[in-house]
Amino acid sequence: MVKAADRAKNPTRSSVWLETRTPRGGGGPAGLDRDRIVVAAIRMLDEEGLAKLSMRKLAAELNVTAMSLYWYVDTKDDIIEYAVDTVYGEIDLAAVDAAGGWRDRIRVLALDYRRMLVRHPWMSPSAGQYLNIGPHAIAVGSKIQEAIRDTGLPMDRQPSAMSAVFQFVYGYGTIESQFERRAAQAGMSQDDFYGESIKAFRDEPSFAEALEPLGDLLDERASHGSVTEIWDRDFDYALDVLVAGIETMVSRETSARETRETRETREVGETRGRQT
Structure with missing residues:
Protein backbone atom coordinates (compact mmCIF):
# COMPACT_ATOMS: atom_id res chain seq x y z
CA MET A 1 0.00 0.00 0.00
CA TYR A 88 -10.97 11.86 -20.54
CA GLY A 89 -12.05 8.70 -22.35
CA GLU A 90 -15.41 10.38 -23.10
CA ILE A 91 -13.71 12.60 -25.70
CA ASP A 92 -14.47 10.99 -29.06
CA LEU A 93 -11.07 10.62 -30.68
CA ALA A 94 -12.54 8.75 -33.66
CA ALA A 95 -14.64 11.84 -34.40
CA VAL A 96 -11.50 13.95 -34.15
CA ASP A 97 -9.74 11.80 -36.74
CA ALA A 98 -12.79 11.92 -39.01
CA ALA A 99 -12.90 15.72 -38.87
CA GLY A 100 -10.05 16.06 -41.36
CA GLY A 101 -8.06 19.32 -41.32
CA TRP A 102 -6.46 20.86 -38.25
CA ARG A 103 -9.13 23.55 -37.87
CA ASP A 104 -11.98 21.05 -37.66
CA ARG A 105 -10.00 18.72 -35.42
CA ILE A 106 -9.30 21.56 -33.00
CA ARG A 107 -13.01 22.44 -32.97
CA VAL A 108 -14.09 18.85 -32.28
CA LEU A 109 -11.51 18.46 -29.51
CA ALA A 110 -12.40 21.80 -27.96
CA LEU A 111 -16.15 21.16 -27.99
CA ASP A 112 -15.84 17.62 -26.60
CA TYR A 113 -13.43 18.82 -23.89
CA ARG A 114 -15.81 21.62 -22.91
CA ARG A 115 -18.79 19.23 -22.76
CA MET A 116 -16.83 16.79 -20.61
CA LEU A 117 -15.92 19.55 -18.13
CA VAL A 118 -19.55 20.65 -17.91
CA ARG A 119 -20.82 17.09 -17.36
CA HIS A 120 -18.32 16.60 -14.54
CA PRO A 121 -17.88 19.81 -12.49
CA TRP A 122 -15.32 18.09 -10.24
CA MET A 123 -13.04 17.49 -13.22
CA SER A 124 -11.59 21.01 -13.46
CA PRO A 125 -10.09 21.14 -9.95
CA SER A 126 -9.00 17.51 -10.20
CA ALA A 127 -7.22 18.02 -13.52
CA GLY A 128 -5.31 20.85 -11.89
CA GLN A 129 -4.43 18.86 -8.77
CA TYR A 130 -3.30 15.54 -10.24
CA LEU A 131 -0.88 14.56 -12.99
CA ASN A 132 -2.88 13.94 -16.15
CA ILE A 133 -0.84 11.01 -17.39
CA GLY A 134 -3.34 8.15 -17.60
CA PRO A 135 -3.79 6.41 -20.98
CA HIS A 136 -6.90 8.35 -21.97
CA ALA A 137 -5.40 11.70 -20.97
CA ILE A 138 -2.25 10.99 -22.96
CA ALA A 139 -4.32 9.92 -25.98
CA VAL A 140 -6.27 13.20 -25.86
CA GLY A 141 -3.08 15.20 -25.41
CA SER A 142 -1.55 13.46 -28.42
CA LYS A 143 -4.52 14.38 -30.62
CA ILE A 144 -4.30 17.99 -29.46
CA GLN A 145 -0.57 18.06 -30.22
CA GLU A 146 -1.13 16.53 -33.66
CA ALA A 147 -3.75 19.13 -34.57
CA ILE A 148 -1.54 22.00 -33.44
CA ARG A 149 1.48 20.53 -35.23
CA ASP A 150 -0.49 20.43 -38.48
CA THR A 151 -1.18 24.18 -38.30
CA GLY A 152 2.29 24.74 -39.71
CA LEU A 153 3.50 26.76 -36.73
CA PRO A 154 7.17 26.22 -35.85
CA MET A 155 7.83 23.90 -32.92
CA ASP A 156 8.69 26.69 -30.49
CA ARG A 157 5.30 28.35 -31.15
CA GLN A 158 3.15 25.23 -30.94
CA PRO A 159 2.95 25.03 -27.10
CA SER A 160 1.75 28.64 -26.99
CA ALA A 161 -1.00 27.98 -29.54
CA MET A 162 -2.01 24.85 -27.66
CA SER A 163 -2.27 26.85 -24.44
CA ALA A 164 -4.26 29.63 -26.09
CA VAL A 165 -6.95 27.21 -27.29
CA PHE A 166 -7.16 24.60 -24.60
CA GLN A 167 -6.58 26.75 -21.54
CA PHE A 168 -9.42 28.88 -22.90
CA VAL A 169 -11.58 25.74 -23.16
CA TYR A 170 -10.58 24.66 -19.66
CA GLY A 171 -11.52 28.03 -18.21
CA TYR A 172 -14.73 28.30 -20.20
CA GLY A 173 -15.87 24.79 -19.29
CA THR A 174 -15.02 25.41 -15.64
CA ILE A 175 -17.08 28.60 -15.42
CA GLU A 176 -19.99 27.04 -17.31
CA SER A 177 -20.04 23.93 -15.12
CA GLN A 178 -19.87 25.92 -11.89
CA PHE A 179 -22.67 28.25 -12.99
CA GLU A 180 -24.84 25.26 -13.87
CA ARG A 181 -24.12 23.66 -10.49
CA ARG A 182 -24.85 26.88 -8.61
CA ALA A 183 -28.21 27.24 -10.36
CA ALA A 184 -29.06 23.62 -9.57
CA GLN A 185 -28.13 24.08 -5.91
CA ALA A 186 -30.50 27.06 -5.84
CA GLY A 187 -33.25 24.82 -7.25
CA MET A 188 -33.52 26.98 -10.37
CA SER A 189 -32.99 26.67 -14.10
CA GLN A 190 -29.95 28.43 -15.50
CA ASP A 191 -32.24 30.90 -17.28
CA ASP A 192 -34.13 31.83 -14.12
CA PHE A 193 -30.98 32.02 -12.02
CA TYR A 194 -29.23 34.24 -14.57
CA GLY A 195 -32.24 36.48 -15.07
CA GLU A 196 -32.87 36.99 -11.38
CA SER A 197 -29.18 37.53 -10.62
CA ILE A 198 -28.82 40.19 -13.31
CA LYS A 199 -32.02 41.89 -12.19
CA ALA A 200 -30.89 41.86 -8.56
CA PHE A 201 -27.75 43.89 -9.10
CA ARG A 202 -29.14 46.06 -11.92
CA ASP A 203 -31.96 47.12 -9.59
CA GLU A 204 -29.55 47.86 -6.73
CA PRO A 205 -28.92 51.65 -6.62
CA SER A 206 -25.39 51.26 -5.28
CA PHE A 207 -24.40 49.46 -8.52
CA ALA A 208 -25.95 52.03 -10.87
CA GLU A 209 -22.80 54.05 -11.57
CA ALA A 210 -20.53 51.03 -11.97
CA LEU A 211 -23.00 49.28 -14.31
CA GLU A 212 -23.68 52.28 -16.56
CA PRO A 213 -20.86 51.43 -19.04
CA LEU A 214 -22.06 47.80 -19.13
CA GLY A 215 -25.72 48.47 -19.81
CA ASP A 216 -25.57 47.89 -23.56
CA LEU A 217 -23.61 44.66 -23.11
CA LEU A 218 -26.06 43.29 -20.54
CA ASP A 219 -29.01 44.22 -22.77
CA GLU A 220 -27.36 42.51 -25.74
CA ARG A 221 -26.76 39.28 -23.85
CA ALA A 222 -30.33 39.25 -22.58
CA SER A 223 -31.59 39.45 -26.18
CA HIS A 224 -30.12 36.12 -27.25
CA GLY A 225 -32.51 33.62 -25.74
CA SER A 226 -31.54 31.02 -23.19
CA VAL A 227 -28.34 30.85 -21.16
CA THR A 228 -27.43 27.67 -23.05
CA GLU A 229 -27.65 29.58 -26.33
CA ILE A 230 -25.42 32.30 -24.90
CA TRP A 231 -22.86 29.73 -23.74
CA ASP A 232 -22.81 28.12 -27.19
CA ARG A 233 -22.73 31.40 -29.13
CA ASP A 234 -19.88 32.89 -27.14
CA PHE A 235 -17.86 29.68 -27.15
CA ASP A 236 -18.18 29.18 -30.92
CA TYR A 237 -17.19 32.75 -31.71
CA ALA A 238 -14.28 32.80 -29.26
CA LEU A 239 -12.98 29.56 -30.75
CA ASP A 240 -13.26 31.07 -34.24
CA VAL A 241 -11.21 34.03 -33.03
CA LEU A 242 -8.50 31.71 -31.70
CA VAL A 243 -8.39 29.64 -34.90
CA ALA A 244 -8.20 32.84 -36.95
CA GLY A 245 -5.39 34.00 -34.68
CA ILE A 246 -3.44 30.81 -35.36
CA GLU A 247 -3.98 31.29 -39.10
CA THR A 248 -2.66 34.85 -38.82
CA MET A 249 0.40 33.73 -36.89
CA VAL A 250 1.10 30.94 -39.38
CA SER A 251 0.97 33.50 -42.20
CA ARG A 252 3.21 35.85 -40.25
CA GLU A 253 5.74 33.10 -39.51
CA THR A 254 5.71 32.02 -43.16
CA SER A 255 6.31 35.59 -44.36
CA ALA A 256 9.11 36.07 -41.85
CA ARG A 257 10.78 32.82 -42.93
CA GLU A 258 10.52 33.74 -46.62
CA THR A 259 11.99 37.16 -45.87
CA ARG A 260 14.92 35.58 -44.02
CA GLU A 261 15.51 33.11 -46.83
CA THR A 262 15.40 35.88 -49.45
CA ARG A 263 17.84 38.00 -47.45
CA GLU A 264 20.18 35.06 -46.91
CA THR A 265 20.08 34.21 -50.61
CA ARG A 266 20.85 37.82 -51.51
CA GLU A 267 23.71 37.99 -49.01
CA VAL A 268 25.20 34.78 -50.39
CA GLY A 269 24.95 36.20 -53.89
CA GLU A 270 26.58 39.47 -52.83
CA THR A 271 29.39 37.60 -51.09
CA ARG A 272 30.09 35.51 -54.18
CA GLY A 273 30.00 38.66 -56.31
CA ARG A 274 32.67 40.30 -54.19
CA GLN A 275 34.82 37.19 -54.38
CA THR A 276 34.82 37.12 -58.17
Whole structure:
Protein backbone atom coordinates (compact mmCIF):
# COMPACT_ATOMS: atom_id res chain seq x y z
CA MET A 1 0.00 0.00 0.00
CA VAL A 2 1.23 3.49 -0.90
CA LYS A 3 0.92 5.83 2.06
CA ALA A 4 0.13 9.53 1.87
CA ALA A 5 3.33 10.31 3.78
CA ASP A 6 5.37 8.48 1.15
CA ARG A 7 3.73 10.51 -1.61
CA ALA A 8 4.47 13.76 0.21
CA LYS A 9 8.19 12.89 0.22
CA ASN A 10 8.25 12.60 -3.57
CA PRO A 11 5.47 14.78 -5.03
CA THR A 12 6.80 14.61 -8.60
CA ARG A 13 6.03 10.88 -8.59
CA SER A 14 2.78 11.22 -6.68
CA SER A 15 0.50 9.50 -9.16
CA VAL A 16 -1.25 6.17 -9.33
CA TRP A 17 0.18 5.87 -12.85
CA LEU A 18 3.78 6.04 -11.58
CA GLU A 19 3.49 3.76 -8.58
CA THR A 20 3.92 0.01 -8.46
CA ARG A 21 1.19 -1.48 -6.33
CA THR A 22 1.85 -4.76 -4.57
CA PRO A 23 -1.09 -7.08 -5.25
CA ARG A 24 -2.94 -8.31 -2.18
CA GLY A 25 -2.98 -12.00 -1.52
CA GLY A 26 -6.16 -14.00 -1.97
CA GLY A 27 -9.24 -12.76 -3.76
CA GLY A 28 -11.20 -9.57 -3.42
CA PRO A 29 -14.91 -9.35 -2.64
CA ALA A 30 -17.13 -11.11 -5.15
CA GLY A 31 -18.52 -8.88 -7.88
CA LEU A 32 -16.21 -5.97 -7.06
CA ASP A 33 -13.42 -4.67 -9.28
CA ARG A 34 -11.64 -1.41 -9.93
CA ASP A 35 -13.83 -0.44 -12.88
CA ARG A 36 -16.99 -0.81 -10.81
CA ILE A 37 -15.44 1.28 -8.03
CA VAL A 38 -14.48 4.05 -10.47
CA VAL A 39 -17.91 4.12 -12.15
CA ALA A 40 -19.58 4.48 -8.75
CA ALA A 41 -17.09 7.18 -7.74
CA ILE A 42 -17.79 9.19 -10.90
CA ARG A 43 -21.52 8.98 -10.21
CA MET A 44 -21.01 10.23 -6.66
CA LEU A 45 -18.64 12.98 -7.77
CA ASP A 46 -21.14 14.19 -10.37
CA GLU A 47 -23.94 14.28 -7.81
CA GLU A 48 -22.14 15.52 -4.69
CA GLY A 49 -18.73 16.90 -5.66
CA LEU A 50 -15.18 16.24 -4.49
CA ALA A 51 -15.65 17.34 -0.89
CA LYS A 52 -18.24 14.67 -0.14
CA LEU A 53 -16.44 11.69 -1.66
CA SER A 54 -15.13 9.30 0.99
CA MET A 55 -14.11 5.67 1.08
CA ARG A 56 -16.88 4.97 3.59
CA LYS A 57 -19.62 6.55 1.47
CA LEU A 58 -18.31 4.92 -1.68
CA ALA A 59 -18.28 1.53 0.01
CA ALA A 60 -21.88 2.05 1.16
CA GLU A 61 -22.86 2.95 -2.41
CA LEU A 62 -21.33 -0.33 -3.58
CA ASN A 63 -22.81 -2.27 -0.66
CA VAL A 64 -19.39 -3.47 0.53
CA THR A 65 -17.18 -2.69 3.50
CA ALA A 66 -14.72 0.19 3.27
CA MET A 67 -11.84 -2.25 3.68
CA SER A 68 -13.01 -4.08 0.56
CA LEU A 69 -12.02 -1.12 -1.56
CA TYR A 70 -8.40 -1.47 -0.50
CA TRP A 71 -8.10 -4.69 -2.50
CA TYR A 72 -8.11 -2.47 -5.59
CA VAL A 73 -6.91 1.01 -4.57
CA ASP A 74 -4.66 2.41 -1.86
CA THR A 75 -6.22 5.82 -1.29
CA LYS A 76 -9.11 8.07 -2.28
CA ASP A 77 -6.60 9.95 -4.44
CA ASP A 78 -6.13 6.78 -6.48
CA ILE A 79 -9.86 6.65 -7.17
CA ILE A 80 -9.98 10.29 -8.23
CA GLU A 81 -7.03 9.82 -10.59
CA TYR A 82 -8.71 6.80 -12.16
CA ALA A 83 -11.94 8.80 -12.45
CA VAL A 84 -10.12 11.71 -14.11
CA ASP A 85 -8.64 9.44 -16.75
CA THR A 86 -11.94 7.64 -17.29
CA VAL A 87 -13.77 10.86 -18.17
CA TYR A 88 -10.97 11.86 -20.54
CA GLY A 89 -12.05 8.70 -22.35
CA GLU A 90 -15.41 10.38 -23.10
CA ILE A 91 -13.71 12.60 -25.70
CA ASP A 92 -14.47 10.99 -29.06
CA LEU A 93 -11.07 10.62 -30.68
CA ALA A 94 -12.54 8.75 -33.66
CA ALA A 95 -14.64 11.84 -34.40
CA VAL A 96 -11.50 13.95 -34.15
CA ASP A 97 -9.74 11.80 -36.74
CA ALA A 98 -12.79 11.92 -39.01
CA ALA A 99 -12.90 15.72 -38.87
CA GLY A 100 -10.05 16.06 -41.36
CA GLY A 101 -8.06 19.32 -41.32
CA TRP A 102 -6.46 20.86 -38.25
CA ARG A 103 -9.13 23.55 -37.87
CA ASP A 104 -11.98 21.05 -37.66
CA ARG A 105 -10.00 18.72 -35.42
CA ILE A 106 -9.30 21.56 -33.00
CA ARG A 107 -13.01 22.44 -32.97
CA VAL A 108 -14.09 18.85 -32.28
CA LEU A 109 -11.51 18.46 -29.51
CA ALA A 110 -12.40 21.80 -27.96
CA LEU A 111 -16.15 21.16 -27.99
CA ASP A 112 -15.84 17.62 -26.60
CA TYR A 113 -13.43 18.82 -23.89
CA ARG A 114 -15.81 21.62 -22.91
CA ARG A 115 -18.79 19.23 -22.76
CA MET A 116 -16.83 16.79 -20.61
CA LEU A 117 -15.92 19.55 -18.13
CA VAL A 118 -19.55 20.65 -17.91
CA ARG A 119 -20.82 17.09 -17.36
CA HIS A 120 -18.32 16.60 -14.54
CA PRO A 121 -17.88 19.81 -12.49
CA TRP A 122 -15.32 18.09 -10.24
CA MET A 123 -13.04 17.49 -13.22
CA SER A 124 -11.59 21.01 -13.46
CA PRO A 125 -10.09 21.14 -9.95
CA SER A 126 -9.00 17.51 -10.20
CA ALA A 127 -7.22 18.02 -13.52
CA GLY A 128 -5.31 20.85 -11.89
CA GLN A 129 -4.43 18.86 -8.77
CA TYR A 130 -3.30 15.54 -10.24
CA LEU A 131 -0.88 14.56 -12.99
CA ASN A 132 -2.88 13.94 -16.15
CA ILE A 133 -0.84 11.01 -17.39
CA GLY A 134 -3.34 8.15 -17.60
CA PRO A 135 -3.79 6.41 -20.98
CA HIS A 136 -6.90 8.35 -21.97
CA ALA A 137 -5.40 11.70 -20.97
CA ILE A 138 -2.25 10.99 -22.96
CA ALA A 139 -4.32 9.92 -25.98
CA VAL A 140 -6.27 13.20 -25.86
CA GLY A 141 -3.08 15.20 -25.41
CA SER A 142 -1.55 13.46 -28.42
CA LYS A 143 -4.52 14.38 -30.62
CA ILE A 144 -4.30 17.99 -29.46
CA GLN A 145 -0.57 18.06 -30.22
CA GLU A 146 -1.13 16.53 -33.66
CA ALA A 147 -3.75 19.13 -34.57
CA ILE A 148 -1.54 22.00 -33.44
CA ARG A 149 1.48 20.53 -35.23
CA ASP A 150 -0.49 20.43 -38.48
CA THR A 151 -1.18 24.18 -38.30
CA GLY A 152 2.29 24.74 -39.71
CA LEU A 153 3.50 26.76 -36.73
CA PRO A 154 7.17 26.22 -35.85
CA MET A 155 7.83 23.90 -32.92
CA ASP A 156 8.69 26.69 -30.49
CA ARG A 157 5.30 28.35 -31.15
CA GLN A 158 3.15 25.23 -30.94
CA PRO A 159 2.95 25.03 -27.10
CA SER A 160 1.75 28.64 -26.99
CA ALA A 161 -1.00 27.98 -29.54
CA MET A 162 -2.01 24.85 -27.66
CA SER A 163 -2.27 26.85 -24.44
CA ALA A 164 -4.26 29.63 -26.09
CA VAL A 165 -6.95 27.21 -27.29
CA PHE A 166 -7.16 24.60 -24.60
CA GLN A 167 -6.58 26.75 -21.54
CA PHE A 168 -9.42 28.88 -22.90
CA VAL A 169 -11.58 25.74 -23.16
CA TYR A 170 -10.58 24.66 -19.66
CA GLY A 171 -11.52 28.03 -18.21
CA TYR A 172 -14.73 28.30 -20.20
CA GLY A 173 -15.87 24.79 -19.29
CA THR A 174 -15.02 25.41 -15.64
CA ILE A 175 -17.08 28.60 -15.42
CA GLU A 176 -19.99 27.04 -17.31
CA SER A 177 -20.04 23.93 -15.12
CA GLN A 178 -19.87 25.92 -11.89
CA PHE A 179 -22.67 28.25 -12.99
CA GLU A 180 -24.84 25.26 -13.87
CA ARG A 181 -24.12 23.66 -10.49
CA ARG A 182 -24.85 26.88 -8.61
CA ALA A 183 -28.21 27.24 -10.36
CA ALA A 184 -29.06 23.62 -9.57
CA GLN A 185 -28.13 24.08 -5.91
CA ALA A 186 -30.50 27.06 -5.84
CA GLY A 187 -33.25 24.82 -7.25
CA MET A 188 -33.52 26.98 -10.37
CA SER A 189 -32.99 26.67 -14.10
CA GLN A 190 -29.95 28.43 -15.50
CA ASP A 191 -32.24 30.90 -17.28
CA ASP A 192 -34.13 31.83 -14.12
CA PHE A 193 -30.98 32.02 -12.02
CA TYR A 194 -29.23 34.24 -14.57
CA GLY A 195 -32.24 36.48 -15.07
CA GLU A 196 -32.87 36.99 -11.38
CA SER A 197 -29.18 37.53 -10.62
CA ILE A 198 -28.82 40.19 -13.31
CA LYS A 199 -32.02 41.89 -12.19
CA ALA A 200 -30.89 41.86 -8.56
CA PHE A 201 -27.75 43.89 -9.10
CA ARG A 202 -29.14 46.06 -11.92
CA ASP A 203 -31.96 47.12 -9.59
CA GLU A 204 -29.55 47.86 -6.73
CA PRO A 205 -28.92 51.65 -6.62
CA SER A 206 -25.39 51.26 -5.28
CA PHE A 207 -24.40 49.46 -8.52
CA ALA A 208 -25.95 52.03 -10.87
CA GLU A 209 -22.80 54.05 -11.57
CA ALA A 210 -20.53 51.03 -11.97
CA LEU A 211 -23.00 49.28 -14.31
CA GLU A 212 -23.68 52.28 -16.56
CA PRO A 213 -20.86 51.43 -19.04
CA LEU A 214 -22.06 47.80 -19.13
CA GLY A 215 -25.72 48.47 -19.81
CA ASP A 216 -25.57 47.89 -23.56
CA LEU A 217 -23.61 44.66 -23.11
CA LEU A 218 -26.06 43.29 -20.54
CA ASP A 219 -29.01 44.22 -22.77
CA GLU A 220 -27.36 42.51 -25.74
CA ARG A 221 -26.76 39.28 -23.85
CA ALA A 222 -30.33 39.25 -22.58
CA SER A 223 -31.59 39.45 -26.18
CA HIS A 224 -30.12 36.12 -27.25
CA GLY A 225 -32.51 33.62 -25.74
CA SER A 226 -31.54 31.02 -23.19
CA VAL A 227 -28.34 30.85 -21.16
CA THR A 228 -27.43 27.67 -23.05
CA GLU A 229 -27.65 29.58 -26.33
CA ILE A 230 -25.42 32.30 -24.90
CA TRP A 231 -22.86 29.73 -23.74
CA ASP A 232 -22.81 28.12 -27.19
CA ARG A 233 -22.73 31.40 -29.13
CA ASP A 234 -19.88 32.89 -27.14
CA PHE A 235 -17.86 29.68 -27.15
CA ASP A 236 -18.18 29.18 -30.92
CA TYR A 237 -17.19 32.75 -31.71
CA ALA A 238 -14.28 32.80 -29.26
CA LEU A 239 -12.98 29.56 -30.75
CA ASP A 240 -13.26 31.07 -34.24
CA VAL A 241 -11.21 34.03 -33.03
CA LEU A 242 -8.50 31.71 -31.70
CA VAL A 243 -8.39 29.64 -34.90
CA ALA A 244 -8.20 32.84 -36.95
CA GLY A 245 -5.39 34.00 -34.68
CA ILE A 246 -3.44 30.81 -35.36
CA GLU A 247 -3.98 31.29 -39.10
CA THR A 248 -2.66 34.85 -38.82
CA MET A 249 0.40 33.73 -36.89
CA VAL A 250 1.10 30.94 -39.38
CA SER A 251 0.97 33.50 -42.20
CA ARG A 252 3.21 35.85 -40.25
CA GLU A 253 5.74 33.10 -39.51
CA THR A 254 5.71 32.02 -43.16
CA SER A 255 6.31 35.59 -44.36
CA ALA A 256 9.11 36.07 -41.85
CA ARG A 257 10.78 32.82 -42.93
CA GLU A 258 10.52 33.74 -46.62
CA THR A 259 11.99 37.16 -45.87
CA ARG A 260 14.92 35.58 -44.02
CA GLU A 261 15.51 33.11 -46.83
CA THR A 262 15.40 35.88 -49.45
CA ARG A 263 17.84 38.00 -47.45
CA GLU A 264 20.18 35.06 -46.91
CA THR A 265 20.08 34.21 -50.61
CA ARG A 266 20.85 37.82 -51.51
CA GLU A 267 23.71 37.99 -49.01
CA VAL A 268 25.20 34.78 -50.39
CA GLY A 269 24.95 36.20 -53.89
CA GLU A 270 26.58 39.47 -52.83
CA THR A 271 29.39 37.60 -51.09
CA ARG A 272 30.09 35.51 -54.18
CA GLY A 273 30.00 38.66 -56.31
CA ARG A 274 32.67 40.30 -54.19
CA GLN A 275 34.82 37.19 -54.38
CA THR A 276 34.82 37.12 -58.17
